Amino acid sequence: MVTYIVRRLVTAVLILLGASFVVYQLTALSGDPLEELRASNAPNRDQLIQARTELLDLNTPAPLRYFGWLAGAAKCLIPFAATCDLGSSIQGEAVTTALLRAMGNTITLVTTATVLAIIIGISLGIITALRQYSGLDYGVTFMSFLFFSLPIFWLAVLLKEFGAIGFNNFLADPEIPASTILVVALASGFIWALFASRSWKRKAVAFVLGAVVAAALLFILELADWFTNPGLGPIVILVTGVGIAFGIVLLTAGLRNRKALSSSLIMVALGLVAYYVVNPILNAATIWMVLAFAALTVVVGLAVGYVLGGYDRGQSMRAAALTGLLMGFLIVVDRFMVTWPSYFNNPRVRGRPIATVGAETPGLDGTFWVNGLDTFTHLLLPTLALLLASLASYSRYSRASMLEIMNMDYIRTARAKGLSERTVVVRHAFRNALIPLATLVAFDIGALIGGAIITEQVFAFAGMGQLFVQALQRTDPDPIMGFFLVAGMLALVFNLVADIVYSFLDPRVRVKA
């Protein structure tokens, strides 16, 4: 195994070397860096052309120039020497600086969207596979393809129009007209009905239920002026927490596992206590504090599960830890909501919280909670756009994969043994269906750093995609090469990871040393 990895890494370096040469040449061929100057009528045009020629060393043929770049890049291999020289852009910024910054931005932008797309996409895929050819299946397929087919800049314009401008207008005067309540109620009822199983009666019940719940919720929220002063409060947290506990136990252990259920419920109770205890401390929260609390919660959850666990400790521990985490999440969400009014009324936000461009409100300098909200309001729309656009491929693949698995002999065997449908689906089918997806996911994570060129552009987000495209439009080789190095390296590494993961998940596939 180790030899295999080492060998792959060595080849990766060679590949990178070869490909970097190709990329450098392609860049040189892709345009004329003097274009804007040639057509200029500035009196010192010739001098400007000469300066640019000198800066980019254009009189040296591109294949030779490559080695100049390579010599600088090679210095990056010397550890701890800080001699890394990836050149600089036409505007004189060192590529290493620009890359670090762009990577940070891209990671903030793309990570959430990718993670959510994977989770939601795979769940939708599994559900639609289990209900193949039902209304739900067609509905989800249609919607996911619809979003997939919309050009993302178009999606972005729509999101900005309704998600930001419209919603901000609404927030300025949060009154929901009856017609809106009706439409939302109908839509909600429709979705509930889609999810309900096939009998028409149950669908009808679900429709009514969905519609009533949605309408009542909207009505109450409006009545309580929730949109100006949002918050969950202990009761909602408790009720939701209990719901979460049951849901998690249902999925991970089955409701018959009473030990798992009770450890989860204990975590809910503990969470509620923590809600009061931790509250004052959270005023001075930092990201590290929140992470530390999360870690603590997991430990406590595992402990509770261990103590109560009985013969199948693992299940209880998992369920309890997961429930605890989600409780913690609820508390944090509540805290953010409570901070909302002070964010909303901040003079720099001026009552228009949902942003259409950028990553932050310039000059806003508040607490962890205010800044967190600021990041949320800025990332909301681009994340949504990316999420909607990438749902389709995950849901399609997982649907196909799940369908295939559900027809396997061992599934039939499992059913024949009298296992519950939950066990069959979660334990036998789901895990195997994930195997082919592992490759896809690993690969997508590798490609993540490449950024989302158009999303970044329309949301004025200075990530890797922007860095790359702007350099390409100027025919500026060094940033392109820097981008390529980082993106290429990650792609290769995650390629390797995908292969290794595959051989782990599917023992029949052996990695040959």
Place this chain on the structure above:
Amino acid sequence: MSAQTPADLPGTGTATAGPAHPVREHEPRGLSQGQIVRRKFFDNTAAVVSLVMFALVFLLAFTSVGFAGIPGWWKYNHTEFLPLIDGGAPTITGPFSWGDHPFGQDSIGRDYFAMTMRGTQNSIIIMFIIGALAGLVGVVVGACSGYFRGWPEAVLMRFTDIIIIIPVVLAAATLGEAVNRFVGPGAQIWLLGLFLGLVLWTGLARLVRGEFLTLREREFVDAAKIAGASNARIIFKHILPNAVGVIIVNTTLLMSSAILLETALSYIGFGVKAPDVSLGLIISQNQEAFQTRPWLFWFPGLFIVLICLCINFIGDGLRDAFDPRQKKFNAARVKDVGEPAAA
């Protein structure tokens, strides 16, 4: 094994202790695989509807403005400047009352119907070239490396790695330059499709390889080997049909994403270039018109969505039809269908 059931049915009887569900009464006998596929496909309503829709779109696009020098029946073409009528608003009011400019006119008076149709043609051409090329290369590379392993795998997969890490946008930009410089704009559609096809097969190759890695270890492959089947036979007759689901899903997704990739490239200025048009190009050229003259958005957008949806539903239908294990004919019977014991 009976003739009509493909030789690769899993399980040699040990695991199937008899069907758990009622058996369908008659598995039609004497049908070739092609017939089964066709029947299954045509039993899938969504797929058939999509196929018909796509055929209509295809016909409309290629006959209306003509193709390859053959004139079409529409009175304008996508390059003529015409006087702007009513601010270029669309004149279509119903399926049979099209008016002079059914989809309106763009800002300099070109007929938007002609442009959309020409764009649809180009997008379909690009899509098919990419689908065919990437599908072919991807399957061959993936199959060979997954099946043979050893040095063919090493060489092919490292080659794949090189292609994967070269940014598609850069490749497209360079190509655009080359097209501008050395070839006329007429050939750019074909070249763009060709070029993107030669770059985009990598994902498919990896997926196919993954499938083959799993499948080659299965019992039926061993059985076929022992029976003396040649490598080619094992690959194409035994393993490939099992991988066809993944291949079709991936290829159709690839084809629809090809349209979107072209749109994206046009948006950043590296796709199809004026004076020729593609759906992506006209949408991105008119992106500022979104609120003022939305029809410049809706019509080409409608065609993009239509094509993507059709292709994917057709792909879905094909996948289900090709899947040798799946015997479902339609929704109502899903739960009842058991698999006839193969052994």
Place this chain on the structure above:
Amino acid sequence: MRFVRTSRAVGVAAVAALALSACAANTGTETPQESVEGEATGGNVRVVEVNAFSSFNASSSEGNVDINGVIAYATHSGFNYINNDLEVVDNEDFGSIEVLSEDPLSVKYTINEGVSWSDGEPVDGGDLLLQWAIESGYFNDATTDDAGEVVSGATYFDYSGDTAGLALTELPEIGDDGRSITLNYSKPFADYQIAFGVMNEGGLDTPAHVLAEKGGLADEDALIELIRTEPAGDPASPVERPEVQAIADFWNTGFDTKSLPTDPSLFLSNGPFIASAMTPDQSMTLTRNEDYDWGPMPKVDEITVRYIGEAPAQVQALQNGEVDIIAPQASADTAEQLEALEGVTVVRGNELSYDHLDLNFSGVFEDEAVREAFMKTVPRQQLVDSIIKKLNPDAEPLDSQIFLADQAPYEESAANNGSEAFGEVDIEGAKGLLAGATPEVRIMYNRDNPNRLNSYTLIAESASQAGFKIVDGGLGASDWGAALGNGTYDAAIFGWINTGVGVSGVPQIFRTGTGSNFNGFSSPEADELMDQLIVETDPDKQDELQIQIDKLIWDSKYGLPLYQVPGMNAHSDAITGVEYMPNLTGVWWNFWDWQITQ
């Protein structure tokens, strides 16, 4: 039974929690009072720029980007600025320009007392001298071969502007007051007014004391001494100047940054504003320079600059109230969309760039009659109607090769230069001139620019009617520039940028054999007038000469100017004082008039 016990415990805990919550009123989370920042609440204007800030030195060739220029404009002062009527306005609060003698031209620049950098150092003679040394190319002694490769000597300061004007001056002396220098020109220089210390070019933007220190010298006096003693650059006998090189190297790249430097001396201000916060590629905040009182006084306390490239994104950000002033790429739809917005005002005007059709004075167009015939077929009105009118309803074809419609002498020149002969398409007239000939004309243009493509299409269609055989010579975005003047085409459609003020640009395009004279126009008479023009310091006489040159150009059937490119800004109605400005300074030109009404 354990489950029963635990569930009971859970139940008790839950009830306890509920009871607690009841005590804690409706929400258990106490709302901490977020401190609302006291700074700059009323006076913050948020402006959108397309490009991202990259350097505090907007005059170096790497830093010469529009956004760097406007930041330099807001953070530096100078002797004069250009207003939106393209007139030079003196800033007498900063200093004075005094013409000591017309011939030989001698101009004295004096900075007022009390003008200082934001670190307290006065802005003085050393700064003036350094600025002069940079902008005159005094030390440069580089010789280049045909390929543009430097064979000997060096170019020290990578100054992006034109050194031609100040190169005529000799090494100036600092006045006795320590706050002035006198520039003595070897021959009169027409654009002397805008040759030095113009705010639109960044004003006086290089602090000598900082550069001296960063370049390894003891202090500002050492730098002054260095400039005074080091011999002038002579390409014939280049010399090594390590000290100047060190200074120049720092000037060339040392001010490049995308984040706020920790060293405040790298972004000193001597203007109304000073940078206070920067987020790379996202935004930048300028706050008031407390000391500043030597020039127009701004009314707002803070300006936030945000970088948004896409026009639709700019519009939606304005609509969403995230920004106050935008300057999107002009397009008909953007304009219409902005007009429809409530609470938004659209400001329109022309840019300084204009598209034109040039005919080569060789090949098929060697014959003046053929050129004239071709010009007669160009549908200029139709071009304007179909390409420009939607953006600027008042647009008309441009009728002068030298003046733009925004300049005062335009009307007079357009009335006299014979342009009215080409106001209407005259196919019959063209046919008459061609006398049955069908010359083949290859038109070169940038195929990737939709406006040019449309211009070509319309021109080609019209010219074919008169019998011209038009060959499409359109080239891609990165090729057409290189093809200019290489003789592979007969006519070219492309754009020039007029500087709006000054006359140096005229000979650059129209003089025999100069760098941007791509079509081989040559008129000894015009050359002579241009020679007079560049040494004429009287603005009225400059106009007179230019009107004569304009007529000569039209008479020679040079080609046709087509139209000026329209521009536009939009701002929220919460802001007043925003006015259109055609040149690169854009909306920023009168940022001191910006005011928040609400």
